[in-house]
Amino acid sequence: MKIRITPATVLLLLMQAFEGKVLLPAGLLAALFHECGHLLAAHALGVKIKQMEIDLLGAKLYPKGMLPSYHAELLLAAAGPLFSLLLGIFLLPHDGAFAVAVRDATFSFALFNLLPIKDFDGGRILLSLLAQRTTLKAAERALCVTSYLSLLLLFLLSSCVLLCYGQNLALTVLTASLFAKLFLTQS
Numbered sequence: 045m046k047i048r049i050t051p052a053t054v055l056l057l058l059m060q061a062f063e064g065k066v067l068l069p070a071g072l073l074a075a076l077f078h079e080c081g082h083l084l085a086a087h088a089l090g091v092k093i094k095q096m097e098i099d100l101l102g103a104k105l106y107p108k109g110m111l112p113s114y115h116a117e118l119l120l121a122a123a124g125p126l127f128s129l130l131l132g133i134f135l136l137p138h139d140g141a142f143a144v145a146v147r148d149a150t151f152s153f154a155l156f157n158l159l160p161i162k163d164f165d166g167g168r169i170l171l172s173l174l175a176q177r178t179t180l181k182a183a184e185r186a187l188c189v190t191s192y193l194s195l196l197l198l199f200l201l202s203s204c205v206l207l208c209y210g211q212n213l214a215l216t217v218l219t220a221s222l223f224a225k226l227f228l229t230q231s
Contacts, residue, residue: 045093045094045095045096046094046095046096047095047096047097047098048095048096048097048098049097049098049099050097050098050099052099052221053098053099069142070142070145070146070148070149071149071153073146073149074128074131074146074149074150074152074153075103075153077127077128077131077150078124078125078127078128078150078153078154078157079096079103079105079124080127081123081124081125081126081127081128082103082105082120082121082123082124083105084123084127085119085120085122085123086105086107086120089112089116089119089120091107091111091112091116091120092107092108092109093105093106093107093108094106094107094108104163105120114172114173114175114176115172115176117168117171117172118168118169118172118173120168121165121166121168121169121172122165122169124154124157124165125153125154125157125158125165125166126154128150128151128153128154128157129150129151129154131146131147131150132147132150132151132154135147135150159194159198160187160190160191160194161190161191161194161195161222161226162187162188162191162226167187167190167191170183170186170187170190171183171184171187174186174187188226191226192223192226195219195222195223195226196223198215198219199216199219199220199223202215202216202219203216
């Protein structure tokens, strides 16, 4: 399997490195565990992965060939957040600084990825569910609407937190870039 890391990801990691000593390793561990969920689901479904691309959205897995069904796509998309939630639940009774940071990062990672935004796990889940019940075109239009609304809300909330408390510059920049990407890729 080939692994590719985008330059924007390196920039985001550098921004987070200045947030605190424990935050970056905790976030990386949470992301690694999340992606292991996707990889284990791919293995269980017999899906071969040709490339993993690490970008601002996390890691994207590119299978060799087409996925067998919308149901398989739903299971692949849900596996990452499920693993994140399981790790967070496992860490609930632990109160060490690193355990708390990893727990918070895994819960945040799971919830963030479950947002109904295009290319997020939540968006993939929504698209798979809707495409099973309606046409793919109608499902894509619904996902486009939920993506715009979710990103707009997230951008407004992160901007308010940034302006009021001076926190979450990385989230504001990430949300703005995702919003721009969504606008630029729509035709």
